[in-house]
Amino acid sequence: MSGQTDGRPVVGVDLGGTKILTAIVGDGKTILGRSKKPTPAKDGAEAILVAIVASIDEALAASGLNRDDVAGIGIGSPGPLDVDTGVVLFSANLNVRDFPLAPEISKRIGKPTLLQNDVRVGGYGEFRLGAGQGYKNILAAFVGTGIGGCLIFDGKIVEGATGNAGELGHIVLKVGGPQCNCGNRGCMEAFSSRTAIARRVLKEVRKGHSTLLASKVDKKSGRIKSGDLAAAVAANDPIALKEVHRAAHYLGLGLGGLVNVFGPEIVIIGGGVTEALGAPFVDLVRTTIRKTVLVDPNEQIKVEPASLGDDAGVLGAALFAHERFQA
Ligand SMILES: [Zn+2]
Structure with a gap:
């Protein structure tokens, strides 16, 4: 067949x-x-x-x-x-x-x-038909409930010896940092995923700090919707702004480190959180990536949002x- x-x-x-x-x-x-x-x-x-x-x-x-x-x-x-x-x-x-x-x-x-x-x-869809068209070396990160990644090197997906290469959400950014779903502590996913942002917001709510997200974060599951987070950011909610900036900063640190290692032509950032927060979120991540990258003459390494959505x-x-x- x-x-x-x-x-x-x-x-x-x-x-x-x-x-x-x-x-x-x-x-x-x-x-x-x-x-x-x-x-x-x-x-x-x-x-x-x-x-x-x-x-x-x-x-x-x-x-x-x-x-x-x-x-x-x-x-x-x-x-x-x-x-x-x-x-x-x-x-x-x-x-x-x-x-x-x-x-x-x-x-x-x-x-x-x-x-x-x-x-x-x-990642392959973005490489062939989306934001990665025309590039051969791509780092793609998808930020949602967790953080997934896909590395394309010389036009091919990097599979790794075990077939599991690309798990960039589990780079440890801080020793003894917040608990990650994988069992380790301080992973990028534990700082920059929607789950991580929601956990921080819930903490602020429990401290009695006022935020538009107080009625949006599920007190039991600790979950939050990307759309609610984006609406709170758009309304200049201080807690939402602070936590989104923090998440973007850690994401930029991790991705910037990966740029130093792999030297991609473009970093593509997608996933539900990125789509909801839009270009301002990608701008924040790009700023930290640029500060973290050692060699980038004329800022030639691109950092762009994914373009195909769902x-x-x-x-x-x-x-x-x-x-x-x-x-
Ligand atoms: Zn982890």
Whole structure:
């Protein structure tokens, strides 16, 4: 079923903990139809498979195509993964373990299916079709609940010996710093993710400090929405401004250090927090990156926001499928 060279469209699926985004993509770049569904994560693996199949069929219908018209399927998923066998080893967000995602979708749709890390498909989408077009050496960071990253060197994704390269959220920026979800302390993710910002805001609220975010931060889960944070910043809320500046500063320190190590042409910053806060956030991060980078004649290293938004994942997943199943 693979090895087709007939230019048929492919399917890109971006499987997240809360939503499944699917797009039918022609010519490796044009979205012909799409679908968006909630992820039934609490119902487990079988429910997720059923939802993905329904999402693919819905996107096909929206593009006026059927299953026979596509060459293959690419899926981006949280991990860790075994990309060779297409298995999600485990994911707390999806509530699965040893989940044979790609083989099952392949069997149910009848098309070859590949699996790739969700952050990597987003980074690849930006590289080929978004803010990274025209560059070969790219550092991409996605700031949301956590911080994911993707490093592209000489036009290729750096996989690393274990297949897990690019976890830039877990660079330790401060010994004995705040607790990170990974178990270590002081990681960049523990300073600059939405989770980290929310934790600091909650602390301020508990101290009795006045902030527009007092009614927005969930007192139990400690969560905050990127949109609420952005609204508070736009209204010049002092706590929101202080915490966003702090998060941007630490992000800039970590990314600046990585620029010193890898020497990319461009740093792309994306993810839900970046999208909500917009250019002012990227400006703050860029300022710290510039201060941290040792050698940057004429400020030639670019620091730019991601440009594809939610489409980065489906387009990147489709590009992987396009290259694998059309080559
Ligand atoms: Zn960590």
